[in-house]
Amino acid sequence: xxxxxxxxxxxxxxxxxxxxxxxxxxxxxxxxxxxxxxxxxxxxxxxxxxxxxxxxxxxxxxxxxxxxxxxxxxxxxxxxxxxxxxxxxxxxxxxxxxxxxxxxxxxxxxxxxxxxxxxxxxxxxxxxxxxxxxxxxxxxxxxxxxxxxxxxxxxxxxxxxxxxxxxxxxxxxxxxxxxxxxxxxxxxxxxxxxxxxxxxxxxxxxxxxxxxxxxxxxxxxxxxxxxxxxxxxxxxxxxxxxxxxxxxxxxxxxxxxxxxxxxxxxxxxxxxxxxxxxxxxxxxxxxxxxxxxxxxxxxxxxxxxxxxxxxxxxxxxxxxxxxxxxxxxxxxxxxxxxxxxxxxxxxxxxxxxxxxxxxxxxxxxxxxxxxxxxxxxxxxxxxxxxxxxxxxxxxxxxxxxxxxxxxxxxxxxxxxxxxxxxxxxxxxxxxxxxxxxxxxxxxxxxxxxxxxxxxxxxxxxxxxxxxxxxxxxxxxxxxxxxxxxxxxxxxxxxxxxxxxxxxxxxxxxxxxxxxxxxxxxxxxxxxxxxxxxxxxxxxxxxxxxxxxxxxxxxxxxxxxxxxxxxxxxxxxxxxxxxxxxxxxxx
Ligand code: ARG
Numbered sequence: 001x002x003x004x005x006x007x008x009x010x011x012x013x014x015x016x017x018x019x020x021x022x023x024x025x026x027x028x029x030x031x032x033x034x035x036x037x038x039x040x041x042x043x044x045x046x047x048x049x050x051x052x053x054x055x056x057x058x059x060x061x062x063x064x065x066x067x068x069x070x071x072x073x074x075x076x077x078x079x080x081x082x083x084x085x086x087x088x089x090x091x092x093x094x095x096x097x098x099x100x101x102x103x104x105x106x107x108x109x110x111x112x113x114x115x116x117x118x119x120x121x122x123x124x125x126x127x128x129x130x131x132x133x134x135x136x137x138x139x140x141x142x143x144x145x146x147x148x149x150x151x152x153x154x155x156x157x158x159x160x161x162x163x164x165x166x167x168x169x170x171x172x173x174x175x176x177x178x179x180x181x182x183x184x185x186x187x188x189x190x191x192x193x194x195x196x197x198x199x200x201x202x203x204x205x206x207x208x209x210x211x212x213x214x215x216x217x218x219x220x221x222x223x224x225x226x227x228x229x230x231x232x233x234x235x236x237x238x239x240x241x242x243x244x245x246x247x248x249x250x251x252x253x254x255x256x257x258x259x260x261x262x263x264x265x266x267x268x269x270x271x272x273x274x275x276x277x278x279x280x281x282x283x284x285x286x287x288x289x290x291x292x293x294x295x296x297x298x299x300x301x302x303x304x305x306x307x308x309x310x311x312x313x314x315x316x317x318x319x320x321x322x323x324x325x326x327x328x329x330x331x332x333x334x335x336x337x338x339x340x341x342x343x344x345x346x347x348x349x350x351x352x353x354x355x356x357x358x359x360x361x362x363x364x365x366x367x368x369x370x371x372x373x374x375x376x377x378x379x380x381x382x383x384x385x386x387x388x389x390x391x392x393x394x395x396x397x398x399x400x401x402x403x404x405x406x407x408x409x410x411x412x413x414x415x416x417x418x419x420x421x422x423x424x425x426x427x428x429x430x431x432x433x434x435x436x437x438x439x440x441x442x443x444x445x446x447x448x449x450x451x452x453x454x455x456x457x458x459x460x461x462x463x464x465x466x467x468x469x470x471x472x473x474x475x476x477x478x479x480x481x482x483x484x485x486x487x488x489x490x491x492x493x494x495x496x497x498x499x500x501x502x503x504x505x506x507x508x509x510x511x512x513x514x515x516x517x518x519x520x521x522x523x524x525x526x527x528x529x530x531x532x533x534x535x536x537x538x539x540x541x542x543x544x545x546x547x548x549x550x551x552x553x554x555x556x557x558x559x560x561x562x563x564x565x566x567x568x569x570x571x572x573x574x575x576x577x578x579x580x581x582x583x584x585x586x
Contacts, residue, residue, distance in 0.1 A: 002108060002513055003071050003091050004029050004039050011041060011083070014065040018058070022047055029085065031511050037076070037084035038507055045081045055081030092506050093495045099509075100493060100562045105573055107513030109151035110520075117155045117335050118144050120347035121250070124161030125237040125257075126170055126191035129244055131392055131400040131456070132349070135381050138442045139450060140347040141250045141579045142525035143379070149577055150520055155339050158255035159331065160241075162234050163262065165321070168216030169198040172208075174229050175215075187236035220321070234259075244402055248438065249579060261330040265322040268330050269315050277365050278315050286312030287325075287362050299357040313358040328359050329366065336370050343375045345523060350380035350451060379523045382453040384445075392456045406438060412458055413437035413470075420464070421586060432583050436462070439469035439580040446578055447529045467533045469580055472571060475536040477586040479568040482561070484585075486549055491558040501542040505563060508538050512570050516577070525578060532574045539567045 001009075012024040027047075032040035044062060048055035059077040068075060074086040099105060120140020123129050144154045173194030182190040202209040219226040238255070245251070269285055272278035278287045288310050289300035295308045302311040315326045335344055346356060356378035364371040386392040394400050414433035421429065444461035448454040464470050497503050515531040518524070548564060551557035572582050 002104075002106065002510065003087055003095060004031075004510070004514065005108060007039060007068050007071055007085055008041075010066060010068055011062070014062045015044070015047065017065050018061050019047060019051070031507075031514060032084065034504070034507075036078060036082070037074070037086045039085040039087070041083045041085075042081075044083065048081060059083060087507070089497055089503070092503070092510070093497055095510060096495045096497075096506055096562065096566060097493060099566055099569075100495065105512070105569060106509055107150065107516050113151050113153060114147075114342040115153040115155070115339060116147055117157060117339060117341045117344045118147075118347065119157050119159050119331075119344065120144075121245075121252070122159040122161065122348070123237075123241060124166075125234050126166065126188065126195060127237075128188045128192065129241065129402040131384055131402055131405050133402050134405070134441060134445050135384065135450075136347045136349070137245075137248060137250055138445050138579060139379065139381060139525060141248070142446055142528070142577065143345065143347065143519075143523055145577045145579060146516055146519045146525070146528070149573075150516055152520070155254065155335075155341065156252045157335075158241075158252040158257075160234075160238075160255055160257040162237075162257040163259040163327070165216060166195060167219055167230055167233075168212040168214075169202065170195055170233060171215040171219060171226055171229055172212045173198040174233070183236070188240050191233060191237070240403075244406070247406060248442070249581070256331075258327045261327050261334065264330040264333070265326050268326055268333070269322070272315060272329075272362075272366060275366065277362065281312065283318035284314050285316035286314045287358070287365075288312045290365065299354050299361065313355075313362060324355065325359055325362070328355075329363060332359075332363050332374075332376070333367070333370075336367075336374060341374060343377060345377045345379055347379045347381075350382055353378060353380055377523065379450070381450040382448075385453050385455045387455055387457065389455075405441065408458075409437035409441045409462075410434050411437075412462055413440065416462060416464070416470070417586065424585075428585075432586050435581045435583050436470045436473060436586075439473060439575070442579055443469035443472075443529065446525045449526055450524065467529070469575075472532055472536055472575060473580070473582050474586055475539065476568055476571045476575070476582045477584060479539070479564050479571070480584045482548060482564055486561060491561060492555055493562075494555065494559060495562050496555065496559045499542075499546050501538070501545045502560070502563060505535075505538045505542045505567065508535055509566055509570055512574065528574055528578060532571060532578075535567065535570060535574075539564075 008027070008029040011029060012027045015022055015024050015027050027041060027043040029039045029041045031038065044059050045055045047053075048058040056077060059081045063075065063077065063083070066075070068085065071088060071091050072085050073088045076084045078084050118140055120143075121133065121137040123133055140156070144156045147154045170191060177194060177197060179190060179193075182193070198208070198212060202212055215226060219230055234257070269278065272287065273280075273285065278285050281288075287300070289298050295301050295303075300311055300313065301308045313325045314323045315329070316322055332344065335341060348356070356376075360371075360376045360378075363376065384392045392400060410433050413436040414429060417424075417429045417432045417436065421432070424432070440461040444454070444456070447467060460466070461468055462470055464474055497506050511531065515527055518527045542563065546560055548557060548560040551560055575582055
């Protein structure tokens, strides 16, 4: 167990002795500013506050019951009642030695593993994946990797949009205007062409629209021909999605898709109606506000000119078709029955925030007992902008296809790699460019706070300096090059930390697990990006100030080589957890 956890457990035990009724699970020990110590706990202040106790007195009493002398060189009460801990250098060194013996890599497995369903990526059939899909796909994948690394059970499910009114038009287009050669060449482009063609015709001619609707009705009724064309459209789309996923190294446990839930949608609506949760309105069926929330917090109300009016969630259309919400309700029900998750996480664009608010509230009204057991979380994110401050588009104003974007990333990276490392063989430069190019796009997307919009910039994301994937992959490769220069042979297993840069680096390594846990708790991969960037910076100052291969003596050299190796391993594991590969040389 890592030292901060040991301190935490001892602190929790001490608090329990003094306040037997307190919930000590919130008593945490976290890294802090070096001038205060290595770790800090601020929990005593809130415990004191609710009990109207003097926080410093509580801190003093707790300290009297707390024996961390084996772990800490110093424990202090500071400010209003903070506890600051300074680790013993020997404990730090032992923790690193254990990591060097591969007993751990600075993280513990979760004490209470959770089962989490992550719903992410979820593109729509017959449409190309565009630049925006990097967001849900990259964030979702980083989250599934983090949770798995920490020992949680993850079920990743790609909720593909494979059902809906667009299929009426697509079916009509397929039957009347399909270009066989084009569908062989680029299926999604051809499906897109067909959709646009029929859509324009429908806009101009109501009779065409009726034809498209008739195709949809036939599909919904299970007409054999329409079903088989529809299945073919899904299959062709899935091939293109899978090409992108394999390029990005993203895997899903399931891709059930919206259509999977069709058999249950009718029952969902009748059940909602029977329980008085949904009601008919103008031929459709919807869920309305139940008045339990303040109007400004109630997603079933909107303010129009100072007046609150109903904004229901529709669950059945007037033509009998079902809605996005209906499918999502059936999906929650299915996931709970199938996997009994503790959490269901939806990694979806912030513009769908109101949908998820409504969805979660409806589910709580529909199945309150089940809703109490599962945590439903919308992990939202902002938009990708161009440098003109508008959503990122191609020069001609089209949406940027994800496949094209990844090609361009690799091409641009290839130029950079070829300038920097002209001596490497072409195949190796290509491979480095692939890792760096894809890594750059992913990392640039994971780095900002996910809710903020960010500006897409090739120059920034591909820069070898700054908080970028190329910088981190390069930092890793540079450490690997030290080992290529070092003589092989048996090295001493002892780690001695003397120089301030060694201590700083060592302490930062110890915080890897805390960072991973924060990513898992708050579903924010950017914490890990920033941790790794700091790690690379701390490594650089260590390497500049502490000679490794030219160290004064063999023991110091071996100890420093061990620090290099641990840094490389954490960088590699950290990048991998973000879905970013590394190269050994660049
Ligand atoms: N296919 C949907 C879209 O493109 C996203 C689905 C997200 N997941 C969900 N369970 N609603 O907007």
